[in-house]
Amino acid sequence: MRYPRIIDDGSVWIVIVPPLIWALHFLAAYWIAAVWCAREAGSLTPAAWSIIVLTILALVAISLIGRVAAVRYGGFTRPGRESAGDTQADRRQFLGHVALLLCVLNAAAVMMTAIPSVMFGRC
Amino acid sequence: MRMPKHIWLALVGGLAGCDGRHSWLAGAGAEARLIEDLFWPFLIGAVAIWTAVMVFAVIAFRRRPKGSDERIGRAIILWGGGVLPAVVVAALLITGLLTLRAMASRPSALTVHVDAEQWWWRVIYETPDGKVFSANEIRLPLGKTTLLMLTSDDVIHSFWAPALGGKLDMIPGRTNRMTLTPVRTGRWGGLCAEFCGAAHAQMRFEVVVMEPDAFRDWLVAESEPAAPSALRMERGLSLFLDEGCAACHTVRGTQANGRVGPDLTHLAARGRIGAGLLALSDANLRRWITHTTDVKPGVRMPSYPAMPPDDLDQITQFLMALE
Numbered sequence: 005m006r007y008p009r010i011i012d013d014g015s016v017w018i019v020i021v022p023p024l025i026w027a028l029h030f031l032a033a034y035w036i037a038a039v040w041c042a043r044e045a046g047s048l049t050p051a052a053w054s055i056i057v058l059t060i061l062a063l064v065a066i067s068l069i070g071r072v073a074a075v076r077y078g079g080f081t082r083p084g085r086e087s088a089g090d091t092q093a094d095r096r097q098f099l100g101h102v103a104l105l106l107c108v109l110n111a112a113a114v115m116m117t118a119i120p121s122v123m124f125g126r127c
Numbered sequence: 128m129r130m131p132k133h134i135w136l137a138l139v140g141g142l143a144g145c146d147g148r149h150s151w152l153a154g155a156g157a158e159a160r161l162i163e164d165l166f167w168p169f170l171i172g173a174v175a176i177w178t179a180v181m182v183f184a185v186i187a188f189r190r191r192p193k194g195s196d197e198r199i200g201r202a203i204i205l206w207g208g209g210v211l212p213a214v215v216v217a218a219l220l221i222t223g224l225l226t227l228r229a230m231a232s233r234p235s236a237l238t239v240h241v242d243a244e245q246w247w248w249r250v251i252y253e254t255p256d257g258k259v260f261s262a263n264e265i266r267l268p269l270g271k272t273t274l275l276m277l278t279s280d281d282v283i284h285s286f287w288a289p290a291l292g293g294k295l296d297m298i299p300g301r302t303n304r305m306t307l308t309p310v311r312t313g314r315w316g317g318l319c320a321e322f323c324g325a326a327h328a329q330m331r332f333e334v335v336v337m338e339p340d341a342f343r344d345w346l347v348a349e350s351e352p353a354a355p356s357a358l359r360m361e362r363g364l365s366l367f368l369d370e371g372c373a374a375c376h377t378v379r380g381t382q383a384n385g386r387v388g389p390d391l392t393h394l395a396a397r398g399r400i401g402a403g404l405l406a407l408s409d410a411n412l413r414r415w416i417t418h419t420t421d422v423k424p425g426v427r428m429p430s431y432p433a434m435p436p437d438d439l440d441q442i443t444q445f446l447m448a449l450e
């Protein structure tokens with residue numbers, strides 16, 4: 005038998021993944037800056053570049069999840085449609101919608117985490 | 128509706144604080160002006176957003192529902208509740224960081240170490256000829272950028288001279304850096320801005336901004352040992368040594384070299400005693416020595432309530448001669 009993937013159809017885990025990516029990105033950025041500055045205390049450039057690379061990776065990951073979510077929701081905007089029923093299809097749509105919104109939110113959050121490292125040249 | 132009287136009084140009192148020695152609207156420092164430049168747009172923006180939200184809320188409650196409301200409502204939620212706040216928050220973050228960057232990037236002409244203790248400030252000036260020790264009063268040259276190296280010996284304190292610049296925590300085992308660039312001469316107030324124990328509220332200091340020439344002369348004088356006229360007061364000096372004051376206080380040029388309390392070598396050149404608590408005067412010094420814990424509850428200096436009046440006279444005269 006095949007084990008279900010974490011973001012498989014019908015799994016609620018898809019809504020956890022975007023915040024998880026944000027949290028990991030946040031932690032990694034924090035650690036990189038803290039460790040780098042404790043050792044070097046000078047130029048921030050190398051640390052900033054690694055944070056930028058991590059940020060791009062995180063944004064790519066979030067947009068991939070976002071695409072999956074959009075497919076399940078059935079598009080990016082569907083004004084007026086509610087998913088309030090209790091069928092499998094409604095559930096799928098609802099989770100897709102929630103995950104899509106979370107992707108937008110977490111993409112913004114990831115970018116905000118990265119902004120300081122781009123703006124400061126020194127520790 | 129009429130506003131109760133005490134609210135008016137509180138408002139007036141709050142505004143009165145605005146032109147004082149502790150006001151960050153005094154424009155006494157380049158860093159304080161940067162913060163002020165950030166404050167007004169923030170304030171105006173916040174008022175505008177708050178007003179807009181209130182207007183929308185009133186309209187929404189008063190209107191009769193119509194068919195087209197659904198679409199408009201969704202648009203308002205998307206743009207007003209999602210996109211706009213995201214843009215505003217990002218803009219706030221970026222302008223805040225820009226201010227921080229501008230404050231952090233000034234090259235400095237002078238380095239001063241400020242070491243917070245419960246409940247006073249050790250101040251050490253770095254000069255080409257060595258370190259100059261002082262306490263509770265920080266003198267700065269006008270128009271020059273001074274780098275402050277902030278640390279603490281015991282618990283977390285926070286350094287804040289609102290008229291001149293930002294506020295920064297002083298953390299044991301760490302050295303935080305802050306610059307001050309005064310643009311107005313005068314005496315400005317400072318305080319500890321992080322609760323640090325019993326006498327936290329009485330942990331204050333003075334910042335004296337001087338013309339660069341006067342500052343240079345003062346720094347030379349401050350680096351000298353105690354005034355010869357004080358050292359000639361044998362009775363006062365020997366009482367100072369015998370009563371145990373010397374175990375905690377340094378007076379350069381004498382055997383007194385304690386480091387528990389503030390350096391008193393040039394006490395009488397300072398404006399205040401007890402970490403900004405009382406004006407320097409004969410009467411206040413007597414009160415400080417005989418009623419230390421009444422004046423400053425929790426203070427780490429013993430009171431000398433039973434000191435004979437004649438001894439007290441001598442010690443006070445000696446201290447007042449430490450110019």
Ligand SMILES: [Cu+2]
Pocket residue numbers: 243246283284285319320321322323327330
């Ligand atoms: Cu304190």
